[in-house]
Amino acid sequence: MVDLRCNDYGFECSYVTEGAVEKVVFEYWDHMKKEHGIEYATETIGNSIKRKTRQIKLPA
Numbered sequence: 001m002v003d004l005r006c007n008d009y010g011f012e013c014s015y016v017t018e019g020a021v022e023k024v025v026f027e028y029w030d031h032m033k034k035e036h037g038i039e040y041a042t043e044t045i046g047n048s049i050k051r052k053t054r055q056i057k058l059p060a
């Protein structure tokens with residue numbers, strides 16, 4: 001299980017998502033797009049989760 005906090009990315013935003021990697025990546029991507037108007041590559045989000053956690057396998 002992993003988590004991502006929007007304020008880790010420098011936003012003044014209390015959004016947090018946690019759970020399975022795939023879910024977190026998708027939910028955070030969706031949040032960024034809808035709330036902040038930024039469309040990150042899911043790969044970028046996945047990589048930052050990997051950096052935080054290390055022992056995670058991302059879906060190919």
Ligand SMILES: [Zn+2]
Nearest residue numbers: 006011013015
């Ligand atoms: Zn946010």
